Amino acid sequence: MTAAPEFVAPELAVTGLTVRFAGLTALDDVDFTVTPGSMHALIGPNGAGKSTCFNVLSGVYRATSGSVRLGGTELTGLPPHRIAALGVARTFQNIALSPRLSTADNLMLGRHRLTRAGFVACGLRLPAARREERRHRARVAEIAEFVGVAEHLGHPVGLLPYGVQKRVELARALCLEPRVLLLDEPVAGMNAPERRAMAAVLRQVRASLGISILLVEHDMDMVARLADEVTVLDFGRRVATGTPASVQRDPRVVRAYLGTGKSAASTEEAAEQATEEEHA
Numbered sequence: 001m002t003a004a005p006e007f008v009a010p011e012l013a014v015t016g017l018t019v020r021f022a023g024l025t026a027l028d029d030v031d032f033t034v035t036p037g038s039m040h041a042l043i044g045p046n047g048a049g050k051s052t053c054f055n056v057l058s059g060v061y062r063a064t065s066g067s068v069r070l071g072g073t074e075l076t077g078l079p080p081h082r083i084a085a086l087g088v089a090r091t092f093q094n095i096a097l098s099p100r101l102s103t104a105d106n107l108m109l110g111r112h113r114l115t116r117a118g119f120v121a122c123g124l125r126l127p128a129a130r131r132e133e134r135r136h137r138a139r140v141a142e143i144a145e146f147v148g149v150a151e152h153l154g155h156p157v158g159l160l161p162y163g164v165q166k167r168v169e170l171a172r173a174l175c176l177e178p179r180v181l182l183l184d185e186p187v188a189g190m191n192a193p194e195r196r197a198m199a200a201v202l203r204q205v206r207a208s209l210g211i212s213i214l215l216v217e218h219d220m221d222m223v224a225r226l227a228d229e230v231t232v233l234d235f236g237r238r239v240a241t242g243t244p245a246s247v248q249r250d251p252r253v254v255r256a257y258l259g260t261g262k263s264a265a266s267t268e269e270a271a272e273q274a275t276e277e278e279h280a
């Protein structure tokens with residue numbers, strides 16, 4: 001699967017982002033930039049502000065101050081559907097699919113924003129609406145094949161193994177034809193083979209589609225293997241930005257996030273192993 005020829009991933013620039021909830025500062029003057037076509041991880045201990053940041057980027061929360069720009073467009077203040085229409089798609093920490101619907105129908109819901117035929121034309125199944133539906137179903141099949149869930153298109157999502165459901169969720173986000181993907185803990189709760197399968201798909205998404213990806217992930221091995229750049233938050237503040245290897249060696253990060261020398265060492269090993277894999 002490839003991106004449309006005119007596809008260009010825009011820069012996502014977060015500047016001075018601050019979010020306050022009645023007396024609590026969840027994000028405090030945070031800056032980072034997701035370079036077009038790169039994979040950028042947002043990490044930090046529990047309560048560091050990662051979900052709050054995702055919620056601002058997708059329009060669920062309003063920023064108290066600061067700016068989020070996608071290319072030349074300011075996103076702060078826009079409602080979620082407008083942000084989605086600009087090409088920002090999101091997956092959730094907990095699976096947010098309709099379990100009784102088939103994989104195909106869940107993915108068709110993901111195409112809703114791109115549907116041109118009106119409600120009446122669809123309801124009456126007029127020829128133009130039927131043609132459009134065929135076109136969307138063909139694209140859904142292509143995306144399902146790309147993320148490795150094609151064999152499950154006819155199955156109710158709720159009956160699929162957890163790791164497959166997470167890939168269906170990714171497929172649904174891709175059905176929006178996004179320019180930026182926000183992935184909230186894409187491998188949380190997965191076993192090792194499921195993690196490897198998801199990592200392989202995410203690498204393909206970046207390599208073949210050129211979509212910019214912002215990823216919240218607690219699994220440091222995944223971050224070390226996948227991310228081009230990492231931003232570390234602690235108590236709502238950015239404490240470091242850099243390559244996975246450089247942030248893992250940053251004493252502020254070790255203090256804030258990794259806690260013990262032991263976990264820092266294990267994540268360094270993961271970074272070294274990832275580099276070896278890339279060079280193999």
Ligand SMILES: Nc1ncnc2c1ncn2[C@@H]1O[C@H](COP(=O)(O)OP(=O)(O)OP(=O)(O)O)[C@@H](O)[C@H]1O
Nearest residue numbers: 021024025026044045046047048049050051052053
């Ligand atoms: N809607 C809200 N109202 C009040 N406080 C909130 C709200 N959302 C988040 N917070 C607070 O903001 C801070 C940051 O929370 P957030 O969920 O963004 O952290 P996180 O890094 O995503 O944590 P985790 O890894 O546990 O998901 C926390 O202290 C949290 O209690």
